[in-house]
Amino acid sequence: MGKYLIKGARYVLTMDRERTVYTDGAVLVDGDRIVQVGKSAELAARVTPDTEVIDARDKLLMPGLINAHLHLTQLHIKGCTTDFFTPSLIPKLHLLEHTQDEEAAYYSALCSCIEALKTGTTAFADPGGYATAQMVQAVDVSGLRAVISRSLADFGTVVEEPTDQAIQAGKEFVEQYQGAAGGRVKAWLSLRTERMVSNELCRRIQILAQELGVGIQSHVASCRHWIDVHKEAFRGLTPVERFHRSGLLGPNLLLTHCNFLTAREADLLREHDVRVCHCPTSGFILGMGTLHGRHVEMYKDGVCLSIGSDNAGASNFHDMFRVMYALTAHRDHHYDACVFSPEDILDICIVNGARALLWEEEIGSLEPGKMADLILLDLNRPEWLPVLNPVNNLVHCATGESVDTVMVGGKILMQGRRVLFVDEAEVLAKTQEAGLRAAEKAGLLKTAAMRWPVR
Ligand SMILES: [Zn+2]
Structure with missing residues (x-):
């Protein structure tokens, strides 16, 4: 410097x-x-x-640019399928992330960082993984700034753990990594997604976040199917309503997707100043219905709306220029060319991105x-x-x-356009090797096979 x-x-x-x-x-x-x-x-x-x-x-x-939702350790599912929401594939995705070896996780994270860096992202939030040491190391090496989280789930998933154990894992993670990489890493708590977290975990995680002075992330309402699964598991309650009753809502909470909220749920997010991250290009690949969300209305109502690229199996890229452009699809959906103006879109990406990461005092504008x-x-x-x-x-x-x-x-x-602090060619070669290995281990090679004859 x-x-x-x-x-x-x-x-x-x-x-x-x-x-x-x-x-x-x-x-x-x-x-x-x-x-x-x-x-x-x-x-x-x-x-x-x-x-x-x-x-x-x-x-x-x-x-x-600020990417409010980027999974560092899911790169190796890129190109496998567009059909990840089928019940048989979701566990494979979670298993790949959970079972990949340390080297595979590291190159997944580092290659993701390099893609982000080369396309102008300087800060991002990873919504939670398991190979936390490799995630933090990749951020350190790349020179970027990031919120990193350790995924927590205690219900209804192949990677669940008992509630006490999940709470302890989150606490230890924050204590170990807060301020790592010379202050460029913020360590947060992370709930995996609405259908995988009990009421008790939601309640206790907000208490812990207050004690530690950190933020919390979670996926929510990504597609209709998972909301139905949630309602069945939690006495008919919609996810945000249940989060509200568990005491989880607050300005330190960053909720990603929010595609199928009721008007009442959108109001709750506004009232509690919850930060929302919208990932339009995930929906484009996976058919989630992102354009049917209340994102335009929430933004107009003053909700802090940010955007993210999500994982490499959803968007299949981390170029935030493409994610910004994707917001214009709401104009088509609303038959209104004035929805999400270019100025709005830059505000959403940069100013609200900094607020979503609870980092607006230090980033998000060029000011003395x-x-x-x-x-x-x-x-x-x-x-x-x-x-x-x-x-x-x-x-x-x-x-x-x-x-x-x-x-x-x-x-x-x-x-x-030359990356100065890593040998990019070496990272790319290692990532290809690691990706093949991880997909094979998770049983995804067949899923990824080309439909055309290969001679
Ligand atoms: Zn995600």
């Missing part, structure tokens, strides 16, 4: 309170923090002999005093031109391939 002046950017999107945009803009970084943001000419006066100057001509400078988590996008690419309104083009035209440079906490992790 050092002192950097990134100057001459054609645009700087600050995402500050006024959403100020600078043309010919610059950002001054000292150590891990942003010192000043403004016009290049103004900031040039602050250059000292030890300042490294980065020329951002033809670039757009903005805060890093905040962490220097930023990305440079190359505007001189065919898909971007002509640039009349960079916000529109960012959401509607760009992909993660536009990302040229990534900095997290004042450290440059990628420059000219």
Whole structure:
């Protein structure tokens, strides 16, 4: 880490309170923090002999993207099937995650981090896995910032554990990893999903979270089938209603999916300031019905709506540009081109992403005093031109391939699309080997076989 002046950017999107945009803009970084943001000419006066100057001509400078739901250790199910919600396959998915060897889990996590980094994500939340040491190690090596959790479930799954044991595992995880990777890792508690957690676990996990001062994540209402399963198991109650009665709802809770909520459940989330993460592209692959959720209405009502890529078996990618674009599908569904404007979508991804991770004091905008988590996008690419309104083009035209440079906490992790702190070719080779091994162990190779004759 050092002192950097990134100057001459054609645009700087600050995402500050006024959403100020600078043309010919610059950002001054000292150590891990942003010192000043403004016009290049103004900031040039602050250059000292030890300042490294980065020329951002033809670039757009903005805060890093925030992925509020990214499974690090589920990469090896990528490409197996689009039909993961069939009752026979779900246990295989959970088993793969639970039984993969340490090396497979590590490369699953590291390859996921590299994909995120190369497509402009600087912070993300992993909703919970089991190979926690490998997850934290991958975040440490990659240089990214992340919320990491250990999955907890005490009911109705092949990977359930007794409630006391689950509580203890969550507590030990948080105590061991809080503040790891030089403060870039936040350790949270994680409930696997609504149909796998008892009332007692829900109640006690919120008490523990308050004691430890951490957040909680859970999946909820991903598809209609699982809501029916939940209602059958819990006296007809809908998931959010039951979470409410268990005392789980609160601003430290990040609930992902929320696709089939009742109006009452959506109200409960708003009243309790629960953070919601929407994963539209999971639904596109798996046929979950994500567009039928109340996400547009919740956002208009002031619920903190963020977005995520989910796992590699759902979206099949972690490029947040594609997830942002996917939000535009709600315009089609609502017959309304004004739903989720490009400005809304950037707010959802970055500003609300930071709030979802309970990290908004330090990330989510380019402002003096905040962490220097930023990305440079190359505007001189065919898909971007002509640039009349960079916000529109960012959401509607760009992909993660536009990302040229990534900095997290004042450290440059990628420059000219070259990842600086890992041997990318080696990681890719190891990931392919590990993926084959993990899929074979979980009995998924047959599921993944091509339908066409292979000669
Ligand atoms: Zn998920």
